[in-house]
Amino acid sequence: MKKKNHKYIFVVGGVMSGVGKGIASSSMGKILQSKGFKVNPIKVDPYLNVDAGNMNPTEHGEVFVLDSGLETDQDLGNYERFLEMSLSPDDYMTSGMIYKHVIEKERSLGFRGKCVEAIPHITEEIIRRWKKAADNHESDVSLIEIGGTIGDYQNILFIEAARTLKIKYPQDVMFVMVSYLPVPGSLGEMKTRPTQNAVRQLNSYGVQPDMIIARGVQSLDLRRKEKIAMACALPVENIISAPDIKSVYDVPLNFEKDKIGSVILKTLHMRTKSHNGELEEWKKFVQKSQNGKKELEVAVVGKYFDTGDFVLSDAYVSVIEAIKFSSYWAGAQIKLTWINSKEYETGGRKVSELKNYDGVIVPGGFGESGIEGVLMAIEYVRKNKIPYLGLCYGMQLAVIEFCRNVLGWADAHTTEVNPKSSRLVIDIMPEQKKLLEENKYGATMRLGAYPAVLKKGTHAFNAYLSAEALAKEDGTLNISERHRHRYEVNPEYIAEIEKGGMIFSGTSPDNRLMEIAELPKSVHPFLLGTQFHPEFKARPLHPHPLFSAFVEACLDEKKKKATLFD
Ligand code: GLN
Numbered sequence: 022m023k024k025k026n027h028k029y030i031f032v033v034g035g036v037m038s039g040v041g042k043g044i045a046s047s048s049m050g051k052i053l054q055s056k057g058f059k060v061n062p063i064k065v066d067p068y069l070n071v072d073a074g075n076m077n078p079t080e081h082g083e084v085f086v087l088d089s090g091l092e093t094d095q096d097l098g099n100y101e102r103f104l105e106m107s108l109s110p111d112d113y114m115t116s117g118m119i120y121k122h123v124i125e126k127e128r129s130l131g132f133r134g135k136c137v138e139a140i141p142h143i144t145e146e147i148i149r150r151w152k153k154a155a156d157n158h159e160s161d162v163s164l165i166e167i168g169g170t171i172g173d174y175q176n177i178l179f180i181e182a183a184r185t186l187k188i189k190y191p192q193d194v195m196f197v198m199v200s201y202l203p204v205p206g207s208l209g210e211m212k213t214r215p216t217q218n219a220v221r222q223l224n225s226y227g228v229q230p231d232m233i234i235a236r237g238v239q240s241l242d243l244r245r246k247e248k249i250a251m252a253c254a255l256p257v258e259n260i261i262s263a264p265d266i267k268s269v270y271d272v273p274l275n276f277e278k279d280k281i282g283s284v285i286l287k288t289l290h291m292r293t294k295s296h297n298g299e300l301e302e303w304k305k306f307v308q309k310s311q312n313g314k315k316e317l318e319v320a321v322v323g324k325y326f327d328t329g330d331f332v333l334s335d336a337y338v339s340v341i342e343a344i345k346f347s348s349y350w351a352g353a354q355i356k357l358t359w360i361n362s363k364e365y366e367t368g369g370r371k372v373s374e375l376k377n378y379d380g381v382i383v384p385g386g387f388g389e390s391g392i393e394g395v396l397m398a399i400e401y402v403r404k405n406k407i408p409y410l411g412l413c414y415g416m417q418l419a420v421i422e423f424c425r426n427v428l429g430w431a432d433a434h435t436t437e438v439n440p441k442s443s444r445l446v447i448d449i450m451p452e453q454k455k456l457l458e459e460n461k462y463g464a465t466m467r468l469g470a471y472p473a474v475l476k477k478g479t480h481a482f483n484a485y486l487s488a489e490a491l492a493k494e495d496g497t498l499n500i501s502e503r504h505r506h507r508y509e510v511n512p513e514y515i516a517e518i519e520k521g522g523m524i525f526s527g528t529s530p531d532n533r534l535m536e537i538a539e540l541p542k543s544v545h546p547f548l549l550g551t552q553f554h555p556e557f558k559a560r561p562l563h564p565h566p567l568f569s570a571f572v573e574a575c576l577d578e579k580k581k582k583a584t585l586f587d
Contacts, residue, residue, distance in 0.1 A: 023152050028162040028193050028289045031183045033230075034170045035200030035219030040236045041272075042199045043096035045263065046166045047103035048273040049197070051303065052282045053162055054104065057294025061158035062100040063151060063165045064093065064113050067175035071117040074464055078336035085339065086503045086557055087113075090469025096166060098339050102560055103273070111154040116175065119146050144182040151182075162289075171198070171219050177226065184228050195288045198223065198230040199263075202237040202245070211237055213249050220253040231288045232259045232281075240264045259284050270307050270561060273300065306349070306561050315353035317575055319344065320378040322360045322398045323415075324391040340384050340412065343559030347568040351576060362394030372401040380408040380547075380575035383415030385505070385554060389438045396422050403540070408547040408574040410567070411538075413506055416550025417447045420510055420518065420538055428521045437508050446518070448511040457507075470501045471529065471553070473536040479526035480549050480570060481537045488566035500527070502536070502553035509552070510535035527551070547574030 032046045043064070050060040070076060073084045074092035085098040093113040101108055123146050127137045155163045165183070169176040187194040200216040220230060233249060235241045241249075241262040250257040261279045266272065276282075277300070286292065321337070341357065348355035358378070364370040375381055381402045383395055395415075399422040402409045411419045417435055424433035424446045435447035449457070456465045475482040475498040485498055493499065510518075510525070515535065519525060522544065527537030539549040551567065559565035 023190070023193075024155065026193065027155055027160070028195070028291065029151070029183070029186060029190075030162060030164045030195045030197060030285065030289075031180075032164065032166045032197045032199060033176075033180065033223065034167075035198045035223070035233075036170065036203075036215045037201050038170050040199055040201045041263075041269075042166050042168075043099045044103075044269045044272050045197070045199045045234050045276075046096075046164045047099045048276050049281065049285065050100070050104050050162075050164050051273040052277060052300070053164075053285065055297065055299035055303075056282060056286070057297055058161040058291075059159065060104065060162045060164055061106075061155055061160040062097075062104060062108070062112065063154050063163060064096045064100070064168065065147075065165060065176070065179050066094050066113075066115045066168045067173065067179065068115055068168075069117040069120070070115055071121055072113075072115065072464060074466075074468075075462055082335035083338050084505070086468060086505050086554065088470040088501075088503060090464070090504075092464065092468065092505070094168070095335070095338050098342075098557070099269075101557075102342060105560055105562060106158075109154075109157060111150060111157055114147070114150055116178070119143055119150070122146060139178060140181060143178050144185065147179060147182040148186060151186075161294075171223050180223075180226050180228060184226065187228070192290050195231045195285065196223075196228055197232045197234060199234045199236060202235050202241065204238055211239065211241065211245055213245050213252070216249060217252045229254070231255070232261065232284055234261045234263045234276075234281075236263045236265075238265050259288075268307070268310060270303075270310060273303060274307060302562055309352075310345070310349045313349060313352050313354040315351070315576060316356070317348055317353045317379050317572065317579070318356045318358065318377070319380045319382060319575065320358045320360050320375060321382045321384060322362050322365075322375075322395055323384050324362060324386050324388075337384050339554070339556035339559070340382065342561075343556040343565050343568045344382065344572070346559050346561050346564035347572040350564050351569065351572050353572065353576060355572075360398075362391040362398060365394035365397045366391070372397045375401050375407060376405060378407065379579045380410070380571060382571075383409075383411045383418060383550075384556075385413035385415065387414070387437070392418065392438055396425070400426055403545060403548055406546055406578070408571055408578055409545075409549070410547075410571040411550030412556065413504075413552060413554055416538055416552050417508060417510070419548065419550040420446055420523065423521070423523050423538075423540075424514070424518065427523075428518070435508055444514070446511050446514050447508050449507060450509055453507045466507050467504050470503050471536075472499055472501050473527040473553075474499055474530050475537070476524065476526045479524055479537075480539050480542070480547060481526040481567065484566040484570035488563075488569070499530075502551070502555060503557045504553045506552065510538070546578055547571060 034042050053060050072092045083095040084092045085095050089110050091110045167179045202211045204211050246260040249260050261281050395418050421433050424430045430444045432442050433444045433446045434442035436445050436449045477496050525535040526539050536552045555565045555567045
């Protein structure tokens with residue numbers, strides 16, 4: 022049973038994919054939060070993958086990891102960032118996940134001999150999960166984004182499940198269609214027909230949208246709003262204009278210009294609970310994001326950037342957002358340049374170009390290609406004292422570079438790339454080895470939140486301390502961060518690496534796993550790598566301490582350089 026008066030908002034897409042359903046859902050959630058409601062967002066991905074873990078980031082974008090370790094769609098990252106909450110496994114579902122559960126239940130006689138069918142058994146399982154997620158969060162409103170576009174074969178069962186909820190609770194369920202209005206170049210006019218057709222298609226499923234969010238390169242004028250309203254049988258105020266804008270963080274404020282909050286409250290028979298100033302805080306952040314006077318140029322060196330002629334920064338959205346938040350709060354505008362490390366290997370680019378940047382980030386990644394190019398970049402920034410932040414693979418490679426070029430272990434490598442190397446300074450965890458031998462790739466990495474203890478006096482310690490993490494009486498600091506990796510710093514070499522001058526400033530509480538590696542300030546202004554992914558926990562109103570420390574270091578070094586040339 023659903024909680025009395027609990028509300029559901031279903032968000033579906035019309036005309037085409039990629040129009041920003043995730044940002045629209047997050048923004049509606051933000052607005053509801055500002056009116057005192059507790060919300061819980063859910064992402065439905067209609068594909069058959071059981072989770073997003075085995076999907077190629079160049080095809081599907083970033084794999085976002087929750088505290089629990091579930092590997093999810095990047096939209097969960099948008100939800101966490103906009104709504105300042107940590108989500109759990111029940112907040113994400115795929116068709117694969119649902120079918121797997123229902124089929125396993127059938128195999129164990131869970132349906133007691135009945136014929137198991139898509140309707141009602143799949144739809145009932147979908148609804149059970151939606152209700153459970155709402156209960157977990159004790160929320161007032163669930164925002165459920167149904168992936169794909171109206172007309173897809175794959176998402177029909179989810180829409181059917183939502184339709185049955187609407188029939189059962191007509192006052193408590195609302196459908197929002199995020200649609201696209203093209204402006205064909207030859208006409209220069211915004212066309213409403215594709216949206217009208219998408220609504221008809223939705224109608225053919227027995228669902229009438231309650232609101233249409235009209236995405237487009239420009240705002241929707243009143244005439245076209247009236248046209249859509251008339252054709253789709255909606256009040257004109259329920260057609261919301263959502264033009265392209267510079268930053269996704271402007272979207273909640275922009276939605277409020279069309280009074281989206283009141284339309285939602287009216288449709289769902291709700292009254293504002295409290296005005297808590299949530300949107301005021303948000304406005305402050307948006308202003309910060311626009312008013313930074315300082316400039317920062319950071320190079321991101323890695324792989325997964327190019328698909329054909331396109332640079333796919335979607336694969337690293339959390340990294341991009343994390344660095345933005347820290348820059349904005351430091352009063353800086355950030356420019357990121359994506360450099361494909363393979364070009365350093367072929368000679369297409371020279372690593373010395375990195376001197377033109379204020380800092381370098383090497384994000385996570387897998388496999389062999391482009392690795393030597395990354396190592397060349399790390400060697401350059403280490404020697405030239407350019408601030409460096411390495412994330413996961415970026416930490417492992419910083420350790421390898423240090424071993425090769427400082428300790429003189431020319432053969433130092435990771436088992437992932439060259440298992441025959443005589444110095445496997447990054448090695449597979451024993452429990453992982455067995456899984457790979459058995460081809461068990463799904464959800465088997467070291468995933469999700471694990472604690473780490475930080476060493477006093479290090480970059481890492483100071484960064485977290487300034488972000489109000491609590492130091493314990495014995496002077497240590499405990500943190501928790503999200504992971505997604507199979508390989509580790511090899512325990513056999515830890516003592517020697519430390520003797521050589523690299524500090525493992527964060528370790529697992531049992532001291533077995535190295536979580537953060539850095540160079541002392543006396544040697545380098547800021548060279549730090551994390552085995553975990555700090556980017557998953559960076560939020561607009563709470564930037565991540567390590568990204569902030571990196572940004573500070575970039576700004577400091579830039580200032581030093583500028584005074585040098587004065
Ligand atoms: N490929 C490395 C590993 O599996 C790093 C993973 C990552 O960067 N997320 O350990």
